[in-house]
Amino acid sequence: MxxxxxxxxxxxxxxxxxxxxxAGTGKTTVLVEKVKSLIKYGGVPPEKILLLTFxxxxxEELRERIGRDVxxxxxxxxxxxxxxxxxxxxxxxxxxxxxxxxxxxPPKVADExxxxxxxxxxxxxxxxxxxxxxxxxxxxxxxxxxKLGRKSRDRLESLDMGRISDxxxxxxxxxxxxxxxxxxxxxxxxxxxxxxKDRRFGEILTNRFSHVLVDExxxxxxxxxxxxxxxxGSSGGNFFAVGDxxxxxxxxxxxxxxxxxxxxxxxxxxxxxxxxxxxxxKKEIVALSSGFIRKNRHRSVKRIISHxxxxxxxRIIAVRDRDEEIGRIRRLLGDYAGYGSVAVLARNxxxxxxxxxxxxSANGVHAEVVYMTMHGSKGLEFDTVIVAGxxxxxIPDRSTDIEEERRLMYVALSRARDRxxxxxxxxxDGSPARFGAELGLRI
Numbered sequence: 001m002x003x004x005x006x007x008x009x010x011x012x013x014x015x016x017x018x019x020x021x022x023a024g025t026g027k028t029t030v031l032v033e034k035v036k037s038l039i040k041y042g043g044v045p046p047e048k049i050l051l052l053t054f055x056x057x058x059x060e061e062l063r064e065r066i067g068r069d070v071x072x073x074x075x076x077x078x079x080x081x082x083x084x085x086x087x088x089x090x091x092x093x094x095x096x097x098x099x100x101x102x103x104x105x106p107p108k109v110a111d112e113x114x115x116x117x118x119x120x121x122x123x124x125x126x127x128x129x130x131x132x133x134x135x136x137x138x139x140x141x142x143x144x145x146x147k148l149g150r151k152s153r154d155r156l157e158s159l160d161m162g163r164i165s166d167x168x169x170x171x172x173x174x175x176x177x178x179x180x181x182x183x184x185x186x187x188x189x190x191x192x193x194x195x196x197k198d199r200r201f202g203e204i205l206t207n208r209f210s211h212v213l214v215d216e217x218x219x220x221x222x223x224x225x226x227x228x229x230x231x232x233g234s235s236g237g238n239f240f241a242v243g244d245x246x247x248x249x250x251x252x253x254x255x256x257x258x259x260x261x262x263x264x265x266x267x268x269x270x271x272x273x274x275x276x277x278x279x280x281x282k283k284e285i286v287a288l289s290s291g292f293i294r295k296n297r298h299r300s301v302k303r304i305i306s307h308x309x310x311x312x313x314x315r316i317i318a319v320r321d322r323d324e325e326i327g328r329i330r331r332l333l334g335d336y337a338g339y340g341s342v343a344v345l346a347r348n349x350x351x352x353x354x355x356x357x358x359x360x361s362a363n364g365v366h367a368e369v370v371y372m373t374m375h376g377s378k379g380l381e382f383d384t385v386i387v388a389g390x391x392x393x394x395i396p397d398r399s400t401d402i403e404e405e406r407r408l409m410y411v412a413l414s415r416a417r418d419r420x421x422x423x424x425x426x427x428x429d430g431s432p433a434r435f436g437a438e439l440g441l442r443i
Contacts, residue, residue, distance in 0.1 A: 002026075002029070002030075002033060003277055005273065005274065005275050005276065005277065006026055006029065006030050006033070006275060008273060009030050009034070009273035009275070010030050010033035010034045010037055011037055011041075012034075012240070012271060012273065014042075014211075014237075014238045015237055015238065015239075015269065015270075015271065016232075016237055016238075016239045016240075016267045016269060016270040016271070017239070017240045017241070017270065017271045017272070017273065018217070018241050018242075018243075018260070018263045018267075018270055018271075018272045018273070019031075019240075019241065019242040019243070019272075019273045019274075019275060020243070020244070020245070020260075020272060020273065020274045020275070020300050020302060021242055021243065021244045021274075021275040022244060022246065022275060022276060022278055022290075022302055022304040023244060023246070023247065023278065023280065023281075023289070023304075023410075023411075023414035024278040024279055024280025024281055024381070024414065025275035025276065025277055025278055025279070025304070026275060026277075026279060027215075027242040027243070027244065027275060028061075028062070028065075028215070028242075030242060030275065031051075031062065031213065031215055031240075031242050032062060032065045032066055034213065034240055035049060035051065035062075035066050035073075035077065035213065036066060036069055036070055036073075038211055039070050039073055040070065044210060044211060045076075046070070046072070046073040046076035046077045047076050047077065047078070048208075048209055048210040048211065049077040049078065049209065049210070049211050049213065050077075050078050050085070050208075050209040050211070050212045050213070050231065051063075051077055051078065051079040051080075051213045051214075051215070052080070052081070052082055052085060052212070052213070052214045052215070052228075053079070053080070053081055053082075053214075053215045053216065054081060054082070054215070054216050054219050055081060056080075056081055056084070058215055058216070058379075059079045059080045059081060059084075062079055062215065063075070063077070063079045066079075078209070082187075082188060082224055082227065083184050083187050083188070086187035086188055086190070086191050086227070087109065087182075087187055089191055089205065090107055090182065090187065090190060090191070091106070091107070093194075093201065094106050094107065096194070096198065096201060097190065097194065100194065100197075100198075101177065101190070102177050103177065103180045104180060105180045106180065107180050107181065107182045108179075108180055108181055108182070109181070109182060109183070110176060110181035110182065110183045111183070111184075112183075112184075114181075115143065115172065115183060116136075116139055116140070116143065118171075118172055118175060119138075119139035119142050119143050119168055119172070120135045120136060120138075120139040122139075122142075122168050122171065123135045123138040123139050123142070129159070129160075129164065130159065131159065133159075141156065141161060141165075142161065142164060142165045142168055143165075145161055145162060145165035146165070147252065149399050152399075185223070188221075188223035188224065188227060189223055191205075191227055191230075192223075192226045192227050192230050195230045196230070202230070205231070206230065206231055206232075206233055209231065210238055211238040211239075211240070212228065212231050212232050212238065212239050212240075213239075213240045213241070214228065214239075214240075214241040214242075214243075215242060215243075216242075216243055217241035217242060217243030217259070217260055218243040218244055218245045218247060218248035218255070218257055218260045219243070219248065219250050219253075219255040220255065220256065220259045220260070221253070221254040221255055221256060222254065222256060223254075225256070225259050225266075229266075237269075239267070241260075243260055245257050245260045245261055245299055245300050245407075246293050246296075246299060246300070246407060246410055247378065247407060247410065247411050247414075248260070248404070248407055249374075249375060249378065249404060249407050249408045249411055251400070251401060251404045252400070257298070258298075260300075261298060261299070261300065274300075274302050276302055276303055276304055276305050277304075277305050277307050278304050278305065278306050278307060278308075279307045279308070280308075280381050280414070280417055281306060281308065281312065281414065281416055281417055281418075282306060282308050282309070282310065282311055282312025282313075282314075282417070282418055283306040283308070283309055283310045283311075283312065284310065284311075284312040284313065284314040284420075285306075285312050285314045285413070285414070285416050285417075285418075285420045286304050286305070286306040287314070288314040288413060288420065288439065288440075289410055289413035289414045290303075290304050291440075292406065292409065292410060292413065292435075292438060292439055293406060293407065293410040295406055295438050296403045296406050296407070297403070298403055299403075311418075312416075312417075312418050312419065312420070313418070313419040313420065313421070314416075314420045315420070315421050315422070316422050316424055316436060316439050316440065316441045317421060317422065317423050317424065318424055318425075318426055318432060318436070318441060318443060319423055319424070319425055319426070320425075320426050321425075325388065325389070325423050325425070326355075326358050326359055328423060329344065329355065329359045329386060329388060329423070330359050332384075332386055332421055333359060333366070333369060333386075336383075336384045336419060337366035337368070337369050338366055339383065339384070340382075340383030340384065340417075340418070341368070341370070341382040341383045341384070342366075342368070342369045342370065342382060342383065342384045342385075342386070343369070343370045343371075343372065343377065343380070343382040343384070343385050343386070343415060344356075344359070344369060344370070344371045344372075344386045344388055345372060345373070345374050345377050345385060345386065345387050345388065345412045345415070346371075346373060346374070346387075346388050346389045346394075347373065347374060347389060347394045347395045347397070347408075348373060348394070349373060351373075351388070351389045351394065352371050352372060352373055355371060355388055355389070356371040370382070374387075374408050374409070374411055374412040375408065375411075377411065377412060377415050378411050380415055381415055381416075381417055382415055382416060382417065383416075383417050383418050383419065384416065384418065384419040384420075384421075385412070385413075385415045385416035385419070385420050385421070386421045386423065387409075387412045387413065387420070387421070387422045387423065388423045389423070389425070390409075390422060390423060390424045390425065390433055390435050390436055391424075391425035391433045392425075392427060392433045392434055395408070395409065395433075395435060396434065396435065405435075406435075406438075409435055422436070422439060424436030424439070424441055426443065430443055431443065
């Protein structure tokens, strides 16, 4: 059964709507109900609905849930990732794209590993230019040079990596054309460009769908957004998006939370719904996580309410060194492993591997305990969550925007249903790590 906020959002009239959801407030449920409402009560043919997501798993889940209540609809609607949608269009209109981009045959997908191999082969063929730098590392630097911080680029200035990166990028573009290859970035750019250039193509594609819906809208990039605006241009403006800006953590993938925060700047006639009732976490966990994310200046304003009420644990634990941290985690796992699901979360893969090695099943802890990064935990939930390794050396990451780092921390905190433990390292002067202090730890 839907609550009042969920019902109003799912039964909203046509036009442009944004659902601003908090963690655990049922935004996926609302999206599913919206599609069902369009078909059952709005008379919209399923094939006229385009549902865009950021992962194949999410698309499959949505399609399955829709199909349970509306037999056959899950297969009739077009539900998939932005990339899969774009690739399907490129394949359907391959002759049109071949003429425009100079392909001699059907385009094939060049994944990230093939791009890396191309860059690495260039490095191996020009070793003298990289002063003994391992080929794989040099290839990664060249591929991601534009995303590096100013200090990192300054350190590489003597190697002229910026110019080399531009040169190799041009060689790679030529390589793709000769071999009829397109990568993920190409897919997102080619469709909008073709819509704007080829009037007939644009009319065919934009008239194909009467309603466009987007999941996890906070992860929208500029390319994603351009595509959305063009697709709804001649559809009557029927656009429905759900998301949570507090969980926007993919800036390194070019996600721009500003599209969500400034939604009415782009769509002046939009209706905005807010989901505030959290069905996942106890009140203590909601209070801690919500209080923390309010440190961000750029965020939506919403008061999250716990449906489950009081009775949870939300504790900040101070440790002086790694040995003390490992001891604390082992004791917590001994107390709570076996009482529902348990996750140990950390900022990066290196931390996760070390924690699992030192506190995992090989050390007598229950094998069902899950170890993962904070990024990897998004979309999941556990009865007990241990957020480990909160130190000024690790989080916030100095190369990442501080507000995005807070959002990442919020994601980790909000995974917990009943019990949340945050292990914070003290600095040499006895003060808590920055995020520990912001969570309320006082020494």
